[in-house]
Amino acid sequence: MTERNRAVTVRERSFLIALTLTACAYAQTDFKKEVAPILEQQCLPCHSATKAAGGLAITSRKALLDKKAVVPGKPDDSPLYKLAALPPDRKGAMPPGGTKLPEDKLAILKHWIEQGAIWPENIALNTPSAAADEHEIARRIHDKIQAHPPPGKMQSYQVTIPNTLVSYSMARVPAGDFTMGSPRKPDEQPPHQVHIDAFWMQVHEVTWDEYRLFMFANQAGEIANKDELMDAVSRPTRPYVEMSFGMGINGFPAISMTQHAANKYAEWLSAKTGEFYRLPTEAEWEYACRAGAGDPTPLADYAWFAANSNDKYHPVATKKPNAWGLYDMLGNVMEWTLDRYEPYKPGSAVNPWVKAAALYPHAVRGGSWNDPADMVRCAARVASDPAWKQQDPQLPKSIWYETDAQWLGFRLVRPLKIPSADEMYNYWNSGVERMEP
Numbered sequence: 001m002t003e004r005n006r007a008v009t010v011r012e013r014s015f016l017i018a019l020t021l022t023a024c025a026y027a028q029t030d031f032k033k034e035v036a037p038i039l040e041q042q043c044l045p046c047h048s049a050t051k052a053a054g055g056l057a058i059t060s061r062k063a064l065l066d067k068k069a070v071v072p073g074k075p076d077d078s079p080l081y082k083l084a085a086l087p088p089d090r091k092g093a094m095p096p097g098g099t100k101l102p103e104d105k106l107a108i109l110k111h112w113i114e115q116g117a118i119w120p121e122n123i124a125l126n127t128p129s130a131a132a133d134e135h136e137i138a139r140r141i142h143d144k145i146q147a148h149p150p151p152g153k154m155q156s157y158q159v160t161i162p163n164t165l166v167s168y169s170m171a172r173v174p175a176g177d178f179t180m181g182s183p184r185k186p187d188e189q190p191p192h193q194v195h196i197d198a199f200w201m202q203v204h205e206v207t208w209d210e211y212r213l214f215m216f217a218n219q220a221g222e223i224a225n226k227d228e229l230m231d232a233v234s235r236p237t238r239p240y241v242e243m244s245f246g247m248g249i250n251g252f253p254a255i256s257m258t259q260h261a262a263n264k265y266a267e268w269l270s271a272k273t274g275e276f277y278r279l280p281t282e283a284e285w286e287y288a289c290r291a292g293a294g295d296p297t298p299l300a301d302y303a304w305f306a307a308n309s310n311d312k313y314h315p316v317a318t319k320k321p322n323a324w325g326l327y328d329m330l331g332n333v334m335e336w337t338l339d340r341y342e343p344y345k346p347g348s349a350v351n352p353w354v355k356a357a358a359l360y361p362h363a364v365r366g367g368s369w370n371d372p373a374d375m376v377r378c379a380a381r382v383a384s385d386p387a388w389k390q391q392d393p394q395l396p397k398s399i400w401y402e403t404d405a406q407w408l409g410f411r412l413v414r415p416l417k418i419p420s421a422d423e424m425y426n427y428w429n430s431g432v433e434r435m436e437p
Helices: 003-025 031-043 061-066 079-084 103-114 134-146 208-215 228-232 259-273 282-290 421-428
Strands: 157-160 167-173 176-180 192-196 199-202 334-340 362-365 381-383 413-415
Touching: 031 103, 079 103, 134 228, 134 259, 134 421, 167 282, 176 282, 192 282, 199 282, 208 259, 228 259, 259 421, 282 334, 282 362
Parallel strands: none
Antiparallel strands: 157 167, 167 199, 176 192, 199 413, 334 362, 362 381
16 A cells, blocks of 8 residues: 555544544434433422422423523523533532532533424423422421530430430541541542541441341331431332341441442431431541551451451451541441542642542542451542442442442541531432432
8 A cells, every 4th residue: 555545544534533423422412311311310409390490490491492591502502501511619500509510411411402402392301209309308307407406515425226226326536637648559649738627426337237227117117106307318229139248237337338328328317316417528537547646556456357357347346446436447348438539639628528520439448358458548548430339230220239349338427517408418419329330
C-alpha cells in the first residue's frame, strides 16, 4: 500500500469513527428507559401532581411547555436542564440540597431536549406516594428528635431499642484536631489537618440482633405497636439468601448491606428512638479510630484480620477496645462512611463531608477479617465497587444488598448538635442509590 493510500485509509477510518460517535450521541433518546427515571428520581419529590413546587407539576410534556420549564430544541434555554447542571451549592440548583446529576445523565437530558423533548402521551411517570415523601418523613422525625435533645454533658450511654430487648452502647468522642491520611499510600495522601466536633459513636459495629429488627418489622414490635412514622420509613426487601452466610447471627456484625441500606437503618433508628443517628463521615471515622494516637499494637490484640480470623467474622467486642472505648474499629468487618471516595484535597478542613455524586465509589474503612494487616489501619481506604453485588440475580441490582461483600458492615454516630430537617434528609438520602452502576 502506498503512503498516499495509507493516508486516505486513515482519514476515511477517522471520518467513519467520528460519524459513528455522532450518530450514537444523537440517536433518538428513549424517554421511558432514559429520561423518565431521571425525572422520577430528581424532580418528582418536589414537582409531582400532589406537590407542585413553584406551581410546576411534571406530569406531561404539555405541563413542561406551559411552565416554560423546557424549550424544545434549546437545552441551554430550558430551566429543567440549566438548573440540573448547576453545582449543588449554587443558588437555584435542582434538586435543592440534593446531588448534581452525573455527566452521563445530564447528557441524556440535554439530548432529549435537543431532539424536541418528545414525551409519548401513553407514558406516565411513577409518582412518589405520600408515604415515600422522604422530605416530609425527615421533617417529622426531626420534630420528634427536637423533643429529645442530647444531654448537655457528654458521657457514654446505653439505649434499649423501644419495644425490644435489644440494646446498644454509645461512646463519647471529644472534639479535636488530627492529621488525616498518611504518606504510606497514594490515596492516603496528602496528610492534612482536620477539626472534628464532638459526637457519640456506637462502641461496636451494628449487629444482626439490631439490624434484623429493621429488616423484619414483626421482630421490632411494630406490628403490635403501630406507628405511622415507622411505617413511612423505607425498609429492605426480603433477602433471597441467608445473609449471614452461615457465619453466625446473635452477637455477630450485620453484613452485606448497601450504603443506602445503612443510611435507611440510621433513619429508622432515629425515628424509633427519637435520637438522631447517621453514618460517620470518613474524617469522623478516622479520628475515632486513631483515638488520639494511631494504629494499635500488637494488631492481633485489637482486630480480627486474615492472619487470625479463620476466614470468617467473629462476635463483636471480643478484642481490646481503643483508648475511647471503641471495639473493632479495625478488622472484623469493614465499615461504610458517608463520603464519596475521592482524592484528598490539600489544606485544613472542619468537619469535612464529600457528598456522593454517583452510586460508586464510596469510602469504606477499617479493613476486615478477610484482609492482610497492611489494610487493617486507621488511614487505609477502600472504594466500593459494583462487583460487590455481582451474584445478585435481580435486574436492576438490589439497592439493599451487597451480596458479594461478606466482610462489609457499619456503625453509627450521633452528633452533639441536632441538624436541621433538610440536613437530616441529605444524610439519610444520598440521591444516587437508584442509579445504575
